[in-house]
Amino acid sequence: MNSARTDVVVIGAGQAGLSAAYHLQRRGLDYVVLDAESGPGGAWRHRWKSLRMETVNGISDLPGIAKPAVNPREPSSEFLTRYFGGYEEELGLAVQRPVKVTSVSREDDDPDGRLVVSTSRGDWTARAVINATGTWTRPFWPLYPGQSTFRGRQLHVADYVSADEFTGRHVTVVGGGISAVGLLDEISRVTTTSWFTRREPVWREEEFDAKAGHDAVALVEERVRRGLPPQSGVSVTGLIWTPTLRSAAARGVLDRKPMFTSIEPHGVRLADGGFLPADVLLWATGFRPEIEHLAPLHLRGPGGGILMDGTQVAQEPRVHLVGYGPSSSTIGANLAGRAAVSAILKLPGIDPTAAPAIWG
Structure with a gap:
């Protein structure tokens, strides 16, 4: 060589x-x-x-x-x-x-x-x-009980190509960031969707200002300065209400649910004990x-x-x-x-x- x-x-x-x-x-x-x-x-x-x-x-x-x-x-x-x-x-x-x-x-x-x-x-x-x-x-896939038993399709946003491939199938999107809400809007135009996040999303009316941006960077800087893995600053900056996302919210697409407790062959077990059928699990988890x-x-x-x-x-x-x-x-x-x-x-x-x- x-x-x-x-x-x-x-x-x-x-x-x-x-x-x-x-x-x-x-x-x-x-x-x-x-x-x-x-x-x-x-x-x-x-x-x-x-x-x-x-x-x-x-x-x-x-x-x-x-x-x-x-x-x-x-x-x-x-x-x-x-x-x-x-x-x-x-x-x-x-x-x-x-x-x-x-x-x-x-x-x-x-x-x-x-x-x-x-x-x-x-x-x-x-x-x-x-x-x-x-x-x-290096897409991040969180682990949940029963994940390997799911008989539908699981994919990460890194593997996403087009909403058209999901037509007629219920898509469950997991994640609280920009990719999650953007793909929810897109996929919901061709099929039904549901949305799960670990935390309640924080929404902002306008683009975040310099202070919010500085705070987000400072949060990540502090973690790496302490030798911890870096994390996204979206919890500080929040999600921006764009006209497209307001339209999605009006259609009921951004109805966020608390994170499910487990995955079963044909869907997910909800936090309140109920069951939601799903054909696709889309992990928008960073x-x-x-x-x-x-x-x-x-x-x-x-x-x-x-x-x-x-x-x-x-x-x-x-x-x-x-x-x-x-x-x-x-x-x-x-x-x-x-x-x-x-x-x-x-x-x-x-x-x-x-x-x-x-x-x-």
Whole structure:
């Protein structure tokens, strides 16, 4: 197998990875971006076609090149794949794909030494690693009694394609976030639905203000600072009443039920002891960070998360997580990419004038 040396390996070419690559290139560092996808766009490549630009949360411009004019009716998967691809090409970013990173480990016991990034296309060694793998490939499936006995279909939003496949089947949606209510609205136009959440959703009349956004980020920052797994800030920001969702509420679609207690072959057992038949269980229950390839570094603490100092792993300053925790928003990912590169420039052995890496 081939191997190569470089200053920095960026893992992932979504918003966070491209932001990091932009700042690495500007600062003259030798780097490579390894992306497991077959083309540009990151996780947006896999979003369902009905998720259009008019309904996605605000997407920040990548650094250096603003988004082109947006057609609000265009599927987000198409628009953002085109934007990201054009961005890579115009800036000549060093993106290689498809390359699957299988592990990141230490070359030796020297804390100022190099890291080994093992991939489907050989090994790289680097002074630092910027992990920007996001969450899309790790959907979270909660476990409930009787789940394996269900005879209908179970799927996560990561597997969702179109509401049309559920016509004539009762769909139970589980989850209290934006994806849950958006898909409830969509699916309820072709069939019957029910909605379950663990907590009563908090609704807001208008877009959340700067304070609410800051509070949400602070909540996640506090968790990662304590070495706990990051969680969504939606409980702070709440769900926004859009005209579409008001229409769904008027149709009775957003009639939230307390979480069921168990799953049976043909439906779910309700909290009050009743039974609700169901043909499909759609889990809109979020995602977890894709960081299993970092396991050889033993970064997780007793709380199950990774103790962070900004974008830097507290116990391993050669590793930065961008698009993780408080930087999981698009604007947060941009800021994190710049912060990570600034910190990496202070590491021993980093030389902004180094020649480009060459395969050996």
